[in-house]
Amino acid sequence: MTAPTHTIRIRVRYGETDQGGVVYHSHYLVYFETGRTEFLRERGARYRDVEGDGLILTVVEAELRFLRPARYDDLLRIETRVLEVGGARIAFGYEVYRDDSDELLCTGSTRLGSLSAETGRPCRLPPPLRALLGS
Amino acid sequence: MTAPTHTIRIRVRYGETDQGGVVYHSHYLVYFETGRTEFLRERGARYRDVEGDGLILTVVEAELRFLRPARYDDLLRIETRVLEVGGARIAFGYEVYRDDSDELLCTGSTRLGSLSAETGRPCRLPPPLRALLGS
Amino acid sequence: MTAPTHTIRIRVRYGETDQGGVVYHSHYLVYFETGRTEFLRERGARYRDVEGDGLILTVVEAELRFLRPARYDDLLRIETRVLEVGGARIAFGYEVYRDDSDELLCTGSTRLGSLSAETGRPCRLPPPLRALLGS
Amino acid sequence: MTAPTHTIRIRVRYGETDQGGVVYHSHYLVYFETGRTEFLRERGARYRDVEGDGLILTVVEAELRFLRPARYDDLLRIETRVLEVGGARIAFGYEVYRDDSDELLCTGSTRLGSLSAETGRPCRLPPPLRALLGS
Numbered sequence: 138m139t140a141p142t143h144t145i146r147i148r149v150r151y152g153e154t155d156q157g158g159v160v161y162h163s164h165y166l167v168y169f170e171t172g173r174t175e176f177l178r179e180r181g182a183r184y185r186d187v188e189g190d191g192l193i194l195t196v197v198e199a200e201l202r203f204l205r206p207a208r209y210d211d212l213l214r215i216e217t218r219v220l221e222v223g224g225a226r227i228a229f230g231y232e233v234y235r236d237d238s239d240e241l242l243c244t245g246s247t248r249l250g251s252l253s254a255e256t257g258r259p260c261r262l263p264p265p266l267r268a269l270l271g272s
Numbered sequence: 273m274t275a276p277t278h279t280i281r282i283r284v285r286y287g288e289t290d291q292g293g294v295v296y297h298s299h300y301l302v303y304f305e306t307g308r309t310e311f312l313r314e315r316g317a318r319y320r321d322v323e324g325d326g327l328i329l330t331v332v333e334a335e336l337r338f339l340r341p342a343r344y345d346d347l348l349r350i351e352t353r354v355l356e357v358g359g360a361r362i363a364f365g366y367e368v369y370r371d372d373s374d375e376l377l378c379t380g381s382t383r384l385g386s387l388s389a390e391t392g393r394p395c396r397l398p399p400p401l402r403a404l405l406g407s
Numbered sequence: 408m409t410a411p412t413h414t415i416r417i418r419v420r421y422g423e424t425d426q427g428g429v430v431y432h433s434h435y436l437v438y439f440e441t442g443r444t445e446f447l448r449e450r451g452a453r454y455r456d457v458e459g460d461g462l463i464l465t466v467v468e469a470e471l472r473f474l475r476p477a478r479y480d481d482l483l484r485i486e487t488r489v490l491e492v493g494g495a496r497i498a499f500g501y502e503v504y505r506d507d508s509d510e511l512l513c514t515g516s517t518r519l520g521s522l523s524a525e526t527g528r529p530c531r532l533p534p535p536l537r538a539l540l541g542s
Numbered sequence: 543m544t545a546p547t548h549t550i551r552i553r554v555r556y557g558e559t560d561q562g563g564v565v566y567h568s569h570y571l572v573y574f575e576t577g578r579t580e581f582l583r584e585r586g587a588r589y590r591d592v593e594g595d596g597l598i599l600t601v602v603e604a605e606l607r608f609l610r611p612a613r614y615d616d617l618l619r620i621e622t623r624v625l626e627v628g629g630a631r632i633a634f635g636y637e638v639y640r641d642d643s644d645e646l647l648c649t650g651s652t653r654l655g656s657l658s659a660e661t662g663r664p665c666r667l668p669p670p671l672r673a674l675l676g677s
Contacts, residue, residue: 331567335605
């Protein structure tokens with residue numbers, strides 16, 4: 138990964154496991170979201186303020202590869218980076234590791250579209266947001 | 273139970289189980305909500321329309337007793353009834369059974385407060401809603 | 408879609424929405440899972456029995472495209488079909504529609520790997536399961 | 543609160559909100575669970591090890607009072623304390639605050655039963671666990 142990444146750690150909750158004894162797969166999309174939220178916060182943008190300013194970033198595509206299972210109480214390390222910034226689009230990439238063993242558990246990406254909260258229609262990313270995303 | 277009850281059936285989803293091999297306890301609050309939503313629908317009120325009319329019913333108290341575990345793919349039967357209707361309050365009671373064996377798995381109740389969506393302050397239940405709740 | 412599909416309907420729960428007023432994206436993976444579970448049930452295989460027989464089908468890849476938002480209380484129609492059956496792999500494809508308007512809301516696919524519950528290692532799909540998947 | 547409490551902080555995730563713009567009520571049971579898990583960890587017991595040793599602590603009763611709504615991105619402070627320790631029972635109490643404003647949002651308690659993982663029957667809490675719970 139050449140683009141700068143942001144790292145967070147998340148402890149797996151009991152309710153995130155399933156009867157197979159591992160993290161149920163849909164929760165990785167939540168981990169990804171937490172990753173990009175903290176990525177933005179570190180660069181000075183709180184996503185709650187982005188929405189407060191009338192812009193919604195909505196997930197339009199997601200893809201995930203599950204390599205190894207995460208387990209209850211594992212401390213996960215989520216590495217988030219920007220893959221691409223377009224006029225009204227952002228793509229983020231994610232890698233999820235078991236922090237103590239450094240095993241890669243899951244990789245994925247999400248593509249987000251920028252919408253006006255008022256009209257619900259696509260709108261261009263404001264320059265300050267583009268700037269802090271590094272493009 | 274003397275008050276009329278409404279019955280729904282819900283199939284336990286895989287992601288609702290935890291590594292203990294049973295339904296994670298927080299999901300019963302979701303089953304309860306589905307129970308009271310369908311209770312209202314059967315009596316002619318869609319909760320989406322209630323909110324559309326500017327009223328929010330928000331849970332202010334909940335209590336649950338877990339008697340036996342529900343398991344993946346179990347067909348649950350949720351029995352919902354009105355316990356009490358006040359000026360700006362409703363209480364619902366719930367019983368959750370494993371449908372095929374008729375075992376009682378969980379009982380509980382939720383007390384809901386009626387709020388104005390505009391002001392966020394308590395407001396009286398409109399008479400038509402009171403009427404269909406049977407009081 | 409030329410392969411036979413299986414159709415189920417799911418009512419959106421309140422807790423599946425987010426503050427944007429639409430279904431939070433991770434729940435579509437749960438809808439997909441319900442789709443393939445009922446696909447199997449219709450063909451005579453309960454996934455709980457598959458696991459009881461010592462086989463785990465685990466999601467190894469998923470991809471989703473979100474076209475339009477689903478909303479609270481919408482009745483969703485999920486169309487599930489088999490995309491591909493390999494030695495120890497199955498891929499399912501999904502389309503999620505708002506049932507009354509017939510709008511396509513989300514498409515996606517998941518690739519599942521077949522593991523031995525005992526060893527946790529890949530193992531071939533048993534012939535009866537392959538047969539009911541149509542290959 | 544006279545008993546010693548343990549404090550953790552949890553950031554509200556986007557997917558934990560609902561279309562009412564507040565945290566959906568079932569997630570407080572997850573926050574409670576995180577509270578008691580970290581309470582145990584601080585005292586030297588990892589719940590994953592408790593289960594590894596063949597003991598399951600299962601929620602048998604829960605009650606919650608919702609005073610004010612939590613919102614997306616709020617930093618919550620969860621205060622957990624032991625209410626009571628019996629032969630095969632523990633009760634925990636919880637208070638959830640919005641950390642910056644110090645507003646009390648939710649209070650509750652859960653009663654847990656101690657089960658043998660092998661037999662599924664109630665079994666006495668082992669003395670070391672009782673000791674670290676302060677009784």
